[in-house]
Amino acid sequence: MVALIRKDTSDKQLDELIEWLGTMNLKVHVSKGVNQTVIGLVGDTSGIDIELLESLSIVEAVTRISEKYKSANRKFHPDDTVVEAGGVKIGGGNFAVFAGPCSVENEDQIEFVARSVKNAGASVLRGGAFKPRTSPYDFQGLKADGIELLEHAKKHTGLPIVTEIMNANHLSLFENVDIIQVGARNMQNFELLKELGRTGKPILLKRGLANTIDELLMSAEYIMAGGNEQIILCERGIRTFETATRNTLDVSAVPVLKEKTHLPVIIDPSHACGKARLVKPLALAATAVGADGLMIEVHNDPAKAMCDGPQSLTPEQFEDVMQSVTRIREAIL
C-alpha cells in the first residue's frame, strides 16, 4: 500500500502518522521528494481501511497494491482449483453443464427433465426447492419436498444435484445435495457465507446483480476463511440501464476472474437474459469466452412452468444448445 502525503504536511504530522502505522505491524518506508512524500507500507495490509487512510487530512491519495482476498487469489495459488462433486469435476480444463428446471414442481417433472438433460450431455442436475421471489405472493418452492424429489432423480440418473439455500437453518436438509447454491441476492449475506464455510460441501456462489468482481471474490473469501475452498463462481448478468434483456451478461468477467483467482467460473445465460430464445447465443458466447461450465434452465413445458418459464428451454432446445456448445469447446482447444 502506498500513501501520498500532501505538500504542506509538517514533519511532526508525518511522524505521528508513521508512528500510528507502525502500531499495525507494518514496515513503513518513507521516500521524501522535493515536491511530494510517498509512504510505502509493507506487510499484511489487508486489515487497513483504505478509506480511513484517505480521510486523514495530510494524505493526498492511497493506492492498494495487494488485493484484500488471499485464499481466492491466484497470486498465492497459481494452479486452477478443480471442484469435485458427486464424481463430476469442474475447473482446470473440466467443463460441466448444470441443467434443470428453475423450480422442482413434482416427481414426473423432475424425473423427466433429469433424464432429458442427462441424455443431452448435462453433468449436474439443477432444480430450485427454496425459491427467492421478489414478491411474497409468488410461488416459493416445494422446500424440503423439492430436495427429496431431487434426491430421487439423482438416484435414478446418477447426476449430482445442485440447489439453492436461503437460510443456514435449513442446512441439515442439504446433506445429500452435492453442490449448495448461494443465489445472487444472498451473495453478501455474510452470516450465510460463514456457515457455508464450515461445511465441506462445494458451493456455487452467484454474483450479485450489482456486485463488482472484487466483491464476488471477497464473498468467496468469506467461505474460504472458514476452511471450505470448494467454490464455483457464477456470472449471471448484472444490472445496467439496458432493459432489452433482464440483466446484462458480463462475459468479460470470465477472463478477468481467471486472472485474479484459481476458482472455476461458470455462466448462467438463462437468468442473465430472461428469454429462452437468447439462451443459445449467450451459451455459445460463454463457452467461447472460456467459462468452465454453464448453468441452463430446462423445463418440460416452459409455458406452464411455475416460475421463470420464459427463460427455460425445452429438452429439444437444450439438446441443440449442447451440440453447438460441444463444437465451440472443440474450436477453442
Place this chain on the structure above:
Amino acid sequence: MVALIRKDTSDKQLDELIEWLGTMNLKVHVSKGVNQTVIGLVGDTSGIDIELLESLSIVEAVTRISEKYKSANRKFHPDDTVVEAGGVKIGGGNFAVFAGPCSVENEDQIEFVARSVKNAGASVLRGGAFKPRTSPYDFQGLKADGIELLEHAKKHTGLPIVTEIMNANHLSLFENVDIIQVGARNMQNFELLKELGRTGKPILLKRGLANTIDELLMSAEYIMAGGNEQIILCERGIRTFETATRNTLDVSAVPVLKEKTHLPVIIDPSHACGKARLVKPLALAATAVGADGLMIEVHNDPAKAMCDGPQSLTPEQFEDVMQSVTRIREAIL
C-alpha cells in the same frame, strides 16, 4: 392487467388462452379490433407472472395496471403511517433524526456520542453491533456486547435505539432494541424479512444498492405480509457509474415513494456519499426534498473509528448540521 394479442392469432388459440386465464379466477374482457385484440384481466392479478404471459407466442405485450404490493400501497391506505418507537414518532409530519456511530466500540464512546447527539436534537440513537463487512478480515462488530452497551446508553439518555440485524437467529438479542435495521445487503434476504414480519418491532428497511423503488416496496411487503406494518424505508444511495461519491444518493426516491406508499421514508446521507464533508449538503437536500427523517453517522473521533470513519461527523459538525436542518424544515412547512 392488459394483454395485446398478435395479429395472426387464430380464434382457437385465443380461446385457449382465455380458458387458461379463466382458471385463475380472473374476469377476462376481450375487445377485438380490426388490427389488434386486447384482453383485459380484472380481479386479483398479483399472482400472475407477467413474464410468463409475455413469453406466450400469441401475446405481443402485457401491461400491469395494479402494482404487486398491496399492504404498502398508498392506493389502499391513503393516510400516512406513523411509526412509533420508544416514544418517538416517524412519518405523517413527524421528522426524526437517527444519529450515532457506525460501530459501537466501547462504553465511553457510545455514552459520549449518545449524549452529544441527544443534546444536538437527535431523536434516536444508532450504533452497529453486528457489522456486515465486505471483507472477512475487517472488524465485524461487538455483537451481543454492542447491543448491551446500546441499551445502557438508552437508559442513560432516554433515546430509543436502532441497530442492524444480520441473522434471524439473533432475534432474541434484540428484545430491548426499539427499531431493528435491515441493511442494504439484506434487503432481499427474504428469509430474514419473513422472520421480522412475525415480530412486533418497528423495522428500518434500507434500499439495496442496486434495487429499484418497486423492489424496495416488495421487500416491505414481505414484512407486512407477516403482520408487521411498522416499517420505515431508507434511501442510502444507489450504485451507478459515478465514482466521485461512494454511491449516488437518489433524492428523487423520496417524492416517488411518497406517492406510492404510506410508509415513512428517511435518508442516510452518510453511507450514500462516504465522505464527512458531503454529509451536510446532502442532509439539507434530503430534508428539502421531503424526507421524514435522516440517519447520520457521528463519532467522537472519526479518524480512529473502527469502521466508516471517513463518513462520520464529529459531534460539533453534527450540531451544525442539525441547526441547518431545522431551518430547512421551517422553510418547507
Place this chain on the structure above:
Amino acid sequence: MVALIRKDTSDKQLDELIEWLGTMNLKVHVSKGVNQTVIGLVGDTSGIDIELLESLSIVEAVTRISEKYKSANRKFHPDDTVVEAGGVKIGGGNFAVFAGPCSVENEDQIEFVARSVKNAGASVLRGGAFKPRTSPYDFQGLKADGIELLEHAKKHTGLPIVTEIMNANHLSLFENVDIIQVGARNMQNFELLKELGRTGKPILLKRGLANTIDELLMSAEYIMAGGNEQIILCERGIRTFETATRNTLDVSAVPVLKEKTHLPVIIDPSHACGKARLVKPLALAATAVGADGLMIEVHNDPAKAMCDGPQSLTPEQFEDVMQSVTRIREAIL
C-alpha cells in the same frame, strides 16, 4: 398504441380525449369494461409522444405496440441488409474483420499494419485520423494527413478503409473513405447523422456508451430517414458500475439487434475492455454470439502507440485471434 383510462373518468373527459386523438389521423377504438376502459389507437402512432399521453390526468398507462423506427425495423424489412464497401460484404452471412491502429501515426506504421492485418485475414483497414479525446491536451490525430495515409495503404493493399468523422464540415475529406465511422460519443449528434444520411457512403454507427439498443436504432433511423440505408451497427461496451474492464461488453445486444433490425451488427472488443489480453476471449465470444464482424485494434508497437496502446494487439497476436475466430465461425455454421 393502447391507453388505459382511469376509473373515475367522466364520459365528457373521455369524449374530449377521443376527439383530440382523432385530430392526429388515428383511428380510435374504445372498449369499456366494468372496471376499466381501454383505448386502442390504430394508424401511424410514431409521431405521438407517449410521455405526453401518460401525463394526462385521465390516463393511467400507455403501451406502445409498434416501435418508432421503421426503416431499420426487421418487421418491415425481413431480409438481412448486406452492406458493400470497396468490394467487401458485411451482413447476411458475410463476416468481416476491421483491423488497424487506433490512430494513423505515420506512413511506415500504417503500411506495415495494413499488410500485417491483410495477411492475417482482415477485410477492412481501420485507422483514426480525427480522434475524439476526453482531454484537449491529448493527441487529436493527424487529421487530413491521416486520411491521405490511409488512402495510400488502401492503394497498396487493396483493403477498403474505415475512419471516424467528427464534424460534417470535414465530409469532403472522406471522398475516398469506404466506410465512415460515427463514434460512440457522437451517436446522438443528430446534426451529423442527418448529414451522413445525405451521403451514399456506408456508415459504421457505434453504440453510445450509455445508450439503449432502441436509441441506437433511432440513430440509425436518422441516417436512413435521409435516404442512406447502408449502415453497420457496432456494439463496443456500455458503461456500468463495474470498473475491472473499461466498459462492459454487451454481447446480448447482438441477438437482440438481430431480432429487431435487418442491419448488420459487429462488435469492437478492443474498446470494450481496454486491455489487449482480454481482446481474444471477447473476440471469440462476439463471434460465437453471432456478430457479423469484428473491429480490432492492431499496432506494430502497442507500448509506443500514440493512443489506446494498452488495448492494441501486435500483428502476431492478431493472427492468433483470427485463427481462433475462423474456427469459431466454422463451429457455429
Place this chain on the structure above:
Amino acid sequence: MVALIRKDTSDKQLDELIEWLGTMNLKVHVSKGVNQTVIGLVGDTSGIDIELLESLSIVEAVTRISEKYKSANRKFHPDDTVVEAGGVKIGGGNFAVFAGPCSVENEDQIEFVARSVKNAGASVLRGGAFKPRTSPYDFQGLKADGIELLEHAKKHTGLPIVTEIMNANHLSLFENVDIIQVGARNMQNFELLKELGRTGKPILLKRGLANTIDELLMSAEYIMAGGNEQIILCERGIRTFETATRNTLDVSAVPVLKEKTHLPVIIDPSHACGKARLVKPLALAATAVGADGLMIEVHNDPAKAMCDGPQSLTPEQFEDVMQSVTRIREAIL
C-alpha cells in the same frame, strides 16, 4: 504521478523506463524499497496516458495525483468564477433561475411564458429553438425563427436568453443569444466545444447522461483551452438502473464540483425527473444542496406542449416553486 514497479523488474528494465520518462520532460524520482520500487514523476504529467503506463509489463499500478483539468481546477483558481450574461450574475453567491418552455412554439406562447417567469422571479429566459430529439420523426424546433422569437421576448421583458446549439455552423444565428447551451448529448462533441471556446459567449454546459464529473470538467476544459472561461455547469440527471424517474438526479454532484472547480453549477430538475409533480421537491433539494441556480421548464399549457410537456410546470406552479426556493435560500445562508 506515482508508478509502482513490479517486484521482479531488472535494473536494466527500470533504467529503460526512467530514460523513456525522462524524454517527456519529467523529473523522475526513484525510491527503491526491499519489496517494491516506487517512481514519482514530477512536472507536467497532464500529457501522460495513464493507461499506457499501466500496460507496461514492469508496472504494477499508477496513481495520478494531479487532475488533467487545469483551467477549470479550483486548485489553481481558488476564487469562484462569476459568469455575467445580459446583466445577470451566476456563481460566487449569485443565484439565478433559468425558466421557460422546452420549445419555442409561437410568439404568443413565448411572450406569455417570458412575462410569467419574469414576474415569478426568474433571471434568464430559456427556450429551445434547435431541439435534439431521439426520433427523426419528432418535432425538431422552429430553428432560426425560434431564436428570433426569443430575441423579441428578451426585448419586451429584459430577460437575457439561453438556447441550445447543435451545430457550430449555426453560430451566426446566436449573436444576440446571451448564453449558449450545450446539451447533454453533445457534452463530448469535442468539435463543437472547440468552436465555442473561440466565442466570447457564456456557455451552459450540461452533463452527459452517463458522463462522470471528471469528464464534465474535461469538456469544460475543452472550451476553456480555446480562451473562453465563461462556463456554467449543469447537472440534469444521470442514467441508472432505476426507471421510476427518467434519470436519477445526482445532487451530490454539486458539492463535489464545488470542491473541484471554481465554475458555477446549476441543476435542471425538469429533465432529471421527467415529471412535473417531482420538479418542486427536486428544485428545493437542488437549492438546499448548494447549487448556484436552477433551470426549470415552464409552459402556458403543458398538456399541449410540442415537446416535454409532461415535465413542464404551469406559470402558477412555477411561482409556487420560486417562493419555496427563496425560503430555502434564506435558510441556508
